[in-house]
Amino acid sequence: MKKIFFISLIIVSQLLLAQTIEVDSYVDKNKIGISDLLKFTLEISGEDVGNISTPGLPEIKNFENLGSSTSSSSSYSFVNGKMNSKVTKSYKYTLRPLNTGNYLIPPITIKLKQQTFTTDPVHITVIKGSTHPAPPTSPNFSRQSNASVDLSDNLFMITDISKTSAYEGEPLIVEYKLYSRYDIANLAFAGDTNFEGFWKEDIFIPKSISFKRETYKGVMYNKMLMRSVALFPTKSGNIKIPSLELNVDVRTQSQSFFDFGTTKKYNIKSEPKTVIIHSIPQNDRPATFSNAVGNFNISSKISQTQMKVGDSFTYTITINGMGNLKQFDLPIVKEVNNLRFLDPEISTSINNNKISGKKTIKYLIIAQEKGNYTLSSESFSYFDTSSGKYKILKTKPYNLKVGEGDLTYVASSGAQSIVNKEGSDIGFIITDSLLVSKKVYFNTFRYWFIWLIVLLFIPVSVLYSKEKSKLAGNIDYTRQKKANRILKKYMKEASKFASNDDQRFYAAAQLGLSSYLADKLKEPRGSSSDDILTELALKKFPVELIEKIKKLFETCDQARFMPGGFSQEKIELDFQHVKETINDIMKCKF
Amino acid sequence: MKKIMLLSLLWTICTSIFAVSQTGLTFREAIESYNNKDYQTSLTKFSMIENEGIINADLYYNIGNCYFRINEVGRAILYFKKALKVRSDHKAARRNLEYAFTFTKDKQESENENVIRSFWLKAFDSISINLIAIITLLIFIIIIMLICLMIIHYRNREKTVPIFLTTIFIFLFTAFLIISILKWQEFHKTDEAVLLSTSAIGYSGPSEDFTRVFTIHEGMVLTIERIEGNWSLIKLENGLGGWIISDTYVKIEL
Structure with a gap:
């Protein structure tokens, strides 16, 4: 059953291909004088046109049908080793206008091999008098004086724009088409065309002269596409699409045998046009918007969802569609911990029409740790020009299962990731505060009291320094000051000897007492006891005290130098005496 | 006589120790409430300690955190500022203040601050x-x-x-x-304040009849220059000055 269906499909399609028949109609001129004749041509072309009787023209208002002629031509072409033949049958009707005015040659319906064809209507303007003779409409068009024909009717350029209004970034296609009824010898662009306010992508620039027959406003011309560009507006407002300028060499017909014909130069320009460019609305602009304008689809693909540690897989996001593909970035995939994302491969492929294509971002990811992971859904937003709204597309999330692998450790080869911040919040409260009330030291008495104390060091040190200098400058003063200390030293020694009943007690006592007195009296050390006593008398010491001292010195002398002068019983008593005497001396002023 | 003095001394020591332990208890309770995400209770408890007259940066910091959690950014900023007034080197408070500033409607920092000035301020505050x-x-x-x-x-x-x-x-x-x-x-200094009402309009004079100069929003830090009746002449960080109603802000005072 299926086979039959296929075979029948092939046969039908073959038949359809074989039966491509085209019907076209055109006039030699849109504008004629009332005294001129209009040539209306009906052309039927196809592989198998066969015998067709001249189609009768329906009655056309305001025109008189003067008769018709038929011509036929065939052409052969080889395409991919297959020969194609094409037969063209032309039926030329001569029409005479009856009145002046604007008229319409209605569509003509022709039935051919169970098919109905309808031609386009043709507008004709009939004016008074006569226009110049119309150039012939044969495939070559030439052999007619070019100079006498209105140039703009026979050689002109048209700017075809796909849209008259667009959004910023939305591509426009501009085609410059040359229409001619002359024999053109050479063509050249005159100067550069500067598309200001647009990002331009060339779609087509002709490399050689090649014309195609085409009817334009009911008249047959030779047409050539001169240039085709895709324009992406970069600013909003009324923006001019510049005209294209061409230098055209037109061959003139030879008038006589010796005239070989000349070429005539023309400079033609297409008319500049304006397009309205709307800016993309600022409101409701999604955060992920990256200037994509047009109409897109998003798709994502993952090579595997179950793997082992150390395995790698690819994750691809593709954006497909029409728009300013070169002017926006793809969403960057959020990295997942324990999955190592190698630098992605980003590619953009644009179709020949320059406005559609696809953008692909491909990641190679290595699973580094066992576990379940999720590649989150990525969103891509663009401005949809057909609805005039922002649209957000999302990829689907993928759940990955990474199992235990043979490789437990994956060496990081330089592409280590930096720890990323995943969120932000205020810091946590302090839980271990001592809750001590703050005291500002500057406001406390204690602090300034320390300052005062420190400051007091200066007068203290000044006083100290003065004392020190006094000591350094006066030996007697020093001796006087030190006398007490020396006495104390000797007395300490003496008391030690006294408690041991040692004879040396007397020596210590006498030496101590005499040097103390000598120091105090500013007498030289080692002065005799008599000298000291005389000096004491001079200083007006009490007589009893002098006597006491004298007696003490004598006792000491006796104990030290006289045999038997020392007795252990007496030593205690003498120590008491010494102490008493010293106490008395202390009470006196020197 | 001696006995009475001794007793009174003992009593004073006891009460002070009790007071300290009471505050410590409240503090722990407040932290527990905060941990349980009961920020309102936590705030009430911290405020009780504050009302006892304790001036402590950590306490102000915690109160600021509570206010931030209950979405009162203005008061949170006020308390972080207070904490920094007590201890200008309180790093946590500075960090939180900067974070809280990102939630205010108005941008706070003066933009073109030069390097030397910012370095000086940093050193000064540390x-x-x-x-x-x-x-x-x-x-x-x-x-x-x-x-x-x-x-x-x-x-x-x-x-x-x-x-x-x-x-x-x-x-x-x-x-x-x-x-x-x-x-x-x-x-x-007591001329710094934080705006607490949702928004305030600055006029060129101390009445609503004057020209509108600016609108500021909750959490804005401002400097008070003059007070006249119910109106205050304030100056913003960026140099703008104007009169706003005095009820809309609270001074950063200890």
């Missing part, structure tokens, strides 16, 4: 007022020591080294004295 007090005192002690040493020890000797050292320390002392004064002034 030292607390008490640390400055101690450093100044120490330098003063060193200078006095050096002077004493010169008087006593170097009386009849070459004094180049001690004089040189003293000069250096006097320079240091002057610098720290200036910083101390600035710090003290900053600590005692």
Whole structure:
């Protein structure tokens, strides 16, 4: 059953291909004088046109049908080793206008091999008098004086724009088409065309002269596409699409045998046009918007969802569609911990029409740790020009299962990731505060009291320094000051000897007492006891005290130098005496 | 007589210890409430401690956190500012203040701050007022020591080294004295305030009849320059000045 269906499909399609028949109609001129004749041509072309009787023209208002002629031509072409033949049958009707005015040659319906064809209507303007003779409409068009024909009717350029209004970034296609009824010898662009306010992508620039027959406003011309560009507006407002300028060499017909014909130069320009460019609305602009304008689809693909540690897989996001593909970035995939994302491969492929294509971002990811992971859904937003709204597309999330692998450790080869911040919040409260009330030291008495104390060091040190200098400058003063200390030293020694009943007690006592007195009296050390006593008398010491001292010195002398002068019983008593005497001396002023 | 004095002393010590432990208890309860995400209760408890007259940066910081959690950004900023007033080197409070600023409608920092100024401010804020007090005192002690040493020890000797050292320390002392004064002034200034109402309109004069100059929103830090009746002349960080109603803000005061 299926086979039959296929075979029948092939046969039908073959038949359809074989039966491509085209019907076209055109006039030699849109504008004629009332005294001129209009040539209306009906052309039927196809592989198998066969015998067709001249189609009768329906009655056309305001025109008189003067008769018709038929011509036929065939052409052969080889395409991919297959020969194609094409037969063209032309039926030329001569029409005479009856009145002046604007008229319409209605569509003509022709039935051919169970098919109905309808031609386009043709507008004709009939004016008074006569226009110049119309150039012939044969495939070559030439052999007619070019100079006498209105140039703009026979050689002109048209700017075809796909849209008259667009959004910023939305591509426009501009085609410059040359229409001619002359024999053109050479063509050249005159100067550069500067598309200001647009990002331009060339779609087509002709490399050689090649014309195609085409009817334009009911008249047959030779047409050539001169240039085709895709324009992406970069600013909003009324923006001019510049005209294209061409230098055209037109061959003139030879008038006589010796005239070989000349070429005539023309400079033609297409008319500049304006397009309205709307800016993309600022409101409701999604955060992920990256200037994509047009109409897109998003798709994502993952090579595997179950793997082992150390395995790698690819994750691809593709954006497909029409728009300013070169002017926006793809969403960057959020990295997942324990999955190592190698630098992605980003590619953009644009179709020949320059406005559609696809953008692909491909990641190679290595699973580094066992576990379940999720590649989150990525969103891509663009401005949809057909609805005039922002649209957000999302990829689907993928759940990955990474199992235990043979490789437990994956060496990081330089592409280590930096720890990323995943969120932000205020810091946590302090839980271990001592809750001590703050005291500002500057406001406390204690602090300034320390300052005062420190400051007091200066007068203290000044006083100290003065004392020190006094000591350094006066030996007697020093001796006087030190006398007490020396006495104390000797007395300490003496008391030690006294408690041991040692004879040396007397020596210590006498030496101590005499040097103390000598120091105090500013007498030289080692002065005799008599000298000291005389000096004491001079200083007006009490007589009893002098006597006491004298007696003490004598006792000491006796104990030290006289045999038997020392007795252990007496030593205690003498120590008491010494102490008493010293106490008395202390009470006196020197 | 002695007995009474002893008893009264004992009583004072006991009550003070009890008071401390009571505050500590409230503090722990507040932290527990915060951990349980009951921020309102936590706030009430922290505020109770504050009402006892305790001036403590950590406490203010915690109160600021509570306000932030219950979405009162203005009050949170006020308390973080208070914490920084007590201890300008409180890093956590500074961080949270900066974070809280990102939630205000108006941008706060003055934009074109130069490097030297920001460095100076950073250094100035990183030292607390008490640390400055101690450093100044120490330098003063060193200078006095050096002077004493010169008087006593170097009386009849070459004094180049001690004089040189003293000069250096006097320079240091002057610098720290200036910083101390600035710090003290900053600590005692009461012209800074935080806007607490959702928004306030600044007029060119102390009435709504005057021209509108600006609109500010909750959490804006402002400086009060003059008060006239119910209106205050304020100045913003970016230099804009205007009159706003005094009820809309609260001063940063301890």
